[in-house]
Amino acid sequence: MKELVAVAIVAIIFGVIYKLFDLFVRRKERMMLIEKMENLPAESLPDRLRMPTSSSAPTGGLRLGCLLLDVGLGLLAGFGIAYGTVPGYMQGGEIVWRVRDTVSVIYGASTLLGGGLGLVVSYIIEMKQQQKKS
The missing domain is CATH 1.10.287 (Helix Hairpins)
Structure with missing residues (x-):
């Protein structure tokens, strides 16, 4: 049972660190997309990107x-x-x-x-x- 606890702790720590890096990378990607799309007219945007x-x-x-x-x-x-x-x-x-x-x-x-x-x-x-x- 102690081996499973150690594996679970390592997996949790790895998962949290991975999600933090993923969060920051996706934020940068979203900011770049927003900057690129600022100059586009609303009619040229696909339906899924328009405001609900x-x-x-x-x-x-x-x-x-x-x-x-x-x-x-x-x-x-x-x-x-x-x-x-x-x-x-x-x-x-x-x-x-x-x-x-x-x-x-x-x-x-x-x-x-x-x-x-x-x-x-x-x-x-x-x-x-x-x-x-x-």
Whole structure:
């Protein structure tokens, strides 16, 4: 186990140093691009480099709302599953360790499934809105 800790520490230190160098190099590259693009008219820029319009702003709220709604529904579904399938879950007293492990897996899985479902639903809604605009 001590060998893994040493390897993990070296990997973390290397990763942090690499990301710092990467951050500074990318900053210099971005500054050079900005200086080159200052003289270009806005019409000649590709669509991905233009400033976002106000029509793209509501998608973030939609995405967050769908995510939080479905995470909550996932937690509620996890409680229902745990209550219905795990014996001794709602009884008073000490909860057995195995029951606690089972319930934590049920809650985690249902929450992640609900969050993923929320993001998929928001993606579908966004695609339909984009098709209506086109």
